[in-house]
Amino acid sequence: MIASLGGVVTSSVRVGDDASTTADALGLTSAVGAPACHQRDLIVTTGGTGDSRADHVRALLRDAGADFLVDGVDVRPGGPALLARLPDGRLFVGLPGNPLAALLSVLTLVHPVLAGLQGLELPALRPAVLASPVDGVRSGTVLRPYRSVHDPDSATPHAEPTPWHGAAMLRGLADADGVLVCPGSGAAAGGLVPSLDLPW
Known part of the structure; x- marks a missing residue:
């Protein structure tokens, strides 16, 4: 989907519902051997954006000093989606973990961000x-x-x-x-x- 919207996927990492591992994968720590997410215009994650004890994304972003540009969307499905800017300028889209909610959030958040980064207009409703x-x-x-x-x-x-x-x-x-x-x-x-x- 990222490719169909004009983006280029440079890396893909799978992590469990663990705060430390998630922080390492996002480049929010200096752990040795952590996958580097730097030099990217946009980071997209799926899952972990809710409010349960297994959801770590929002807390990690807050701890990292991220600026929440969209902290949840008043829509169903897809309400837990978020858009943030990390202190180093990278944009971050957190998609919900449920499949339909995640894919619809690609339409409502990822597509507009990628269009903006490429100087493209979004299709009209x-x-x-x-x-x-x-x-x-x-x-x-x-x-x-x-x-x-x-x-x-x-x-x-x-x-x-x-x-x-x-x-x-x-x-x-x-x-x-x-x-x-x-x-x-x-x-x-x-x-x-x-x-x-x-x-x-």
Whole structure:
């Protein structure tokens, strides 16, 4: 996905839910043999952005003196995502650990950051007519993958929201044509809502 958005992945490291190992991998310590994340424009992590005892990313960033530019997003799924600037100027995007939440956060945070670093414009939101309602959630915005469906009574394709929209579910995104951007209160069938094209 990073490559499809114009980025170049220079390294990839897997670490467990351990604060010290995570700090070493991010280059926040001077441990011997730690993978160097310096000389990078952007660091992207997945997981560890929540509030449990196994989630260390926010605390490590605070301890390192990072400036939180986006400390959580009022959206579901993907609320625990964050954007920060490290003291040495590197940008940092922390994605949630759940797969759908992480991938939708690529759209809402990683894509805009990479576009900005490359001097590119983001694609415009497109209007979509809902074929089925989208239920409300306790959040400012609902992101819902959808498939385009033909409505015999309309010349405009309609958007069928996926029923598989839990933060850990990838099935709905796997065959999606785009992502609906609905108000947290929900939206009725036949309503017009903004949508994002998938960049991959």
